[in-house]
Amino acid sequence: MIQIKDLSFKYGNKEVLNHISMNLEAGKIYGLLGENGAGKTTLLKIIGGLQKPYCGECLVCNEIPFQRNPSFLSRIYYLPEETEYIQNDCSAFDYAKLNAPFYPKFDWEKFHTILKEFDLDGSKKLNKLSHGQTKKAAISFAVATNVDLLLLDEPSNGLDIPSKTTFRRIMAEYCLDTTCTLISTHQVRDLENLIDPIIILDNHAVLLNESLERISEKLCFTLEISVPTDALYAEPTLGGYLCVRRNEYGHESRVNIEALFNATMQNKTSIYELFKNA
Amino acid sequence: MNFDEHKPIYLQIADLICEKILNDAYPEDERVPSIRDMGSLLGVNPNTVMRSFEYLKTIEVIYDKRGVGFFVTPGAKQVVKNIFKQAFLNEELPQIVKKVKLLDIDSETLYNHIVHGQQSR
Numbered sequence: 001m002i003q004i005k006d007l008s009f010k011y012g013n014k015e016v017l018n019h020i021s022m023n024l025e026a027g028k029i030y031g032l033l034g035e036n037g038a039g040k041t042t043l044l045k046i047i048g049g050l051q052k053p054y055c056g057e058c059l060v061c062n063e064i065p066f067q068r069n070p071s072f073l074s075r076i077y078y079l080p081e082e083t084e085y086i087q088n089d090c091s092a093f094d095y096a097k098l099n100a101p102f103y104p105k106f107d108w109e110k111f112h113t114i115l116k117e118f119d120l121d122g123s124k125k126l127n128k129l130s131h132g133q134t135k136k137a138a139i140s141f142a143v144a145t146n147v148d149l150l151l152l153d154e155p156s157n158g159l160d161i162p163s164k165t166t167f168r169r170i171m172a173e174y175c176l177d178t179t180c181t182l183i184s185t186h187q188v189r190d191l192e193n194l195i196d197p198i199i200i201l202d203n204h205a206v207l208l209n210e211s212l213e214r215i216s217e218k219l220c221f222t223l224e225i226s227v228p229t230d231a232l233y234a235e236p237t238l239g240g241y242l243c244v245r246r247n248e249y250g251h252e253s254r255v256n257i258e259a260l261f262n263a264t265m266q267n268k269t270s271i272y273e274l275f276k277n278a
Numbered sequence: 279m280n281f282d283e284h285k286p287i288y289l290q291i292a293d294l295i296c297e298k299i300l301n302d303a304y305p306e307d308e309r310v311p312s313i314r315d316m317g318s319l320l321g322v323n324p325n326t327v328m329r330s331f332e333y334l335k336t337i338e339v340i341y342d343k344r345g346v347g348f349f350v351t352p353g354a355k356q357v358v359k360n361i362f363k364q365a366f367l368n369e370e371l372p373q374i375v376k377k378v379k380l381l382d383i384d385s386e387t388l389y390n391h392i393v394h395g396q397q398s399r
Binding site (some may be wrong): 027028029165168169170172173175193194195196211212213216221222223252253254255256 | 283
């Protein structure tokens with residue numbers, strides 16, 4: 001679905017992405033993680049055709065995103081972090097009536113169902129809604145487009161506590177097998193159990209792009225009374241230390257994504273090497 | 279559903295399905311919820327649920343009727359009971375025994391609790 005090879009991007013002289021490569025497939029819900037300024041939003045914008053790569057290759061659905069061919073644009077949806085762009089003097093229904101025709105597979109029934117699940121009145125004027133409600137309307141529209149590639153930038157930001165659960169359920173229920181979903185987030189806990197594979201990005205490389213299954217094959221996450229000498233990462237928690245280690249004995253544990261992220265940030269090279277060889 | 283911190287999610291979902299088979303919520307030879315419905319119910323990635331189902335298929339607790347869905351294998355209840363029994367004896371019981379020893383609980387007290395529930399002495 002997405003092929004990125006040796007992609008670089010600069011804002012002026014400031015390098016944001018430096019020769020990164022990755023491939024993404026349909027039917028998966030990728031979680032894109034990275035520190036502030038790692039280039040997550042920039043990457044989403046390049047994939048969505050909003051930014052032009054400085055050099056390197058980015059192919060999405062066999063098209064070059066920045067050419068912004070209508071055939072390409074009708075197959076993708078990019079939901080930015082700030083969703084004020086939909087806050088017009090019209091209702092969510094009106095907004096969808098105007099914009100749905102751009103997306104040939106738009107599903108009205110799905111749109112109504114998701115609005116209902118978010119407990120949002122689609123006939124209310126969008127510019128009268130709160131920040132969180134606007135976000136819900138935007139998410140409902142985005143998911144209902146049924147596009148092949150769904151790019152979501154921090155979708156859980158601004159959602160209240162019950163809506164975060166609703167969001168996970170909606171994604172689990174309505175993301176098609178033919179859709180590739182890429183979600184960038186700092187709110188790992190909001191999206192736990194939803195995102196898989198996990199991509200960890202920094203300016204210079206894709207440090208990790210692996211399924212949870214493979215991560216738990218290679219690494220184990222355990223609670224220990226003291227920090228083992230071979231720990232890649234350890235953090236104090238109730239009852240001891242949550243430790244990340246190489247999984248040498250085939251111990252099957254639950255991947256703690258926060259700990260995985262911190263372990264990767266502290267051991268960029270060794271994590272990269274660990275997963276590089278199949 | 280609250281998930282355990284340490285056990286992989288796909289195994290926790292498999293446990294959940296097994297429990298429902300044990301208490302007849304999912305009777306033998308009947309359909310279990312679809313991958314999509316289960317994912318939506320729990321807010322879990324459908325690919326993870328798929329892994330739970332694949333796992334349950336390999337231990338012959340459920341089977342796949344092509345195009346229809348997954349069904350509880352006849353005899354699955356006994357299979358699940360055996361698996362849970364082994365898990366209890368090998369993993370949970372040693373923990374309990376350790377605690378019993380640590381707290382010096384005598385066998386009479388323990389017996390009374392097991393047989394009569396809360397009231398002891």
